[in-house]
Amino acid sequence: MHNDIISPAYFGYLHLPSIWVDEAIESDHFRNASSEKVFEFVHSCTLNCGITVKARRDGFFLFDTHEWEPAAATLISQCNSNNGTKHRDVSSSTELAEQRSHVRAQLINAFQLCVHKARREILGIQTSLGPEVGAEDVTYFYSDAIPHKLNFHSESSPYQCFLAATHEQFFKREPKAIERRGTLTIEALVYAYSVLEKTISNNYNASLRVVELIVRSIHRYSQNSMAESLIQSWTACELMLNYLWELYLNSKKGPAGTYERMNRGRIKKLTGRDFSVSSVTELLELSGQLDFDLMKNLHEVRTNRNAWLHSLKEITPQICGLSIKNATTLFKLVSDISFHTSLTRTLPSTGGVRADLYPRRTM
Numbered sequence: 001m002h003n004d005i006i007s008p009a010y011f012g013y014l015h016l017p018s019i020w021v022d023e024a025i026e027s028d029h030f031r032n033a034s035s036e037k038v039f040e041f042v043h044s045c046t047l048n049c050g051i052t053v054k055a056r057r058d059g060f061f062l063f064d065t066h067e068w069e070p071a072a073a074t075l076i077s078q079c080n081s082n083n084g085t086k087h088r089d090v091s092s093s094t095e096l097a098e099q100r101s102h103v104r105a106q107l108i109n110a111f112q113l114c115v116h117k118a119r120r121e122i123l124g125i126q127t128s129l130g131p132e133v134g135a136e137d138v139t140y141f142y143s144d145a146i147p148h149k150l151n152f153h154s155e156s157s158p159y160q161c162f163l164a165a166t167h168e169q170f171f172k173r174e175p176k177a178i179e180r181r182g183t184l185t186i187e188a189l190v191y192a193y194s195v196l197e198k199t200i201s202n203n204y205n206a207s208l209r210v211v212e213l214i215v216r217s218i219h220r221y222s223q224n225s226m227a228e229s230l231i232q233s234w235t236a237c238e239l240m241l242n243y244l245w246e247l248y249l250n251s252k253k254g255p256a257g258t259y260e261r262m263n264r265g266r267i268k269k270l271t272g273r274d275f276s277v278s279s280v281t282e283l284l285e286l287s288g289q290l291d292f293d294l295m296k297n298l299h300e301v302r303t304n305r306n307a308w309l310h311s312l313k314e315i316t317p318q319i320c321g322l323s324i325k326n327a328t329t330l331f332k333l334v335s336d337i338s339f340h341t342s343l344t345r346t347l348p349s350t351g352g353v354r355a356d357l358y359p360r361r362t363m
Helices: 088-121 158-171 186-201 207-222 226-250 265-270 277-286 292-313 318-337
Strands: 006-007 010-014 019-021 041-046 054-056 060-064 074-076 138-139 182-184
Touching: 006 054, 006 088, 010 088, 010 265, 041 186, 060 088, 088 207, 088 292, 138 186, 138 265, 182 186, 186 207, 207 226, 207 318, 226 265, 226 277, 226 318, 277 292, 292 318
Parallel strands: 019 182
Antiparallel strands: 006 074, 010 060, 010 138, 041 054, 054 060
16 A cells, blocks of 8 residues: 655744745735735845745745755655564655754754844844744745645644644734834845855755754753753864864875875774873864864863763853853854854743741741
């Protein structure tokens, strides 16, 4: 029996914090504006890598990655063998579809950071970064002709619940749906596309993965989940330190007299488990690949990370912020792209009551 399905390459996300794209509709006209104007696609761009992005006025972005292999559409065969077990090609196609779904989420998260950068550098607007988008949060479509009203799976996650409520409020033209709603100009949008293009096409192949780790770290910081934030940003730092170390070792290849300077055994020794990231960081600074302050900051974060890992020592917001800064500094080194993040967090409630009403005054 054949019931093949397709994992689509038409997908998108609704940008948070809420924004207008190109031109805002003023509150006086919002209620009676035509749906064609409110939900109009105001800009479309195809990147050199083959990705097409369409921007809707209400802040929804539609991606078409059919021409970009890492996130292309995937045929998932449902053909079963005679004994009821799945064929090997069914499992492999499912794994490929899942892999590509994660890449689509990485692409969206990278684009969010690019928009954040564009609003800061082109418009001079400092805003908080929106929540990360997981593979389960991506909204899929059959084609690029999408409905005005979007169907978010409000039962699947708090993020989806918030999206559904936000979109419903906007769709019903409630005035509070456009309160404090920013505007992303076409100039800023085009700049965001250029940063995304550079993120995808630069020589550091793990750029999307690293940028997603940075986005996740920033989001965890905003939620006061400092340990989780630190793990994400430190993982990004380790990936980039190992990449810089690999580049340095490759630059030293060549003959040394009658011997190969960097033979297989030597490379294995210098990249093995016994050669710690602490040693790598020290040697990268001594060789001029890192500056001294960055090396010192990396060591401070690593010490705190190890203390949390082995004895659950509290991770402070200051250490978390430093780790995110280290990650963005290293990303600038490996990709020549700078991301300056605005770190904000919701302060936990102290449950304060008037002292004169509190019966136990002895503290």
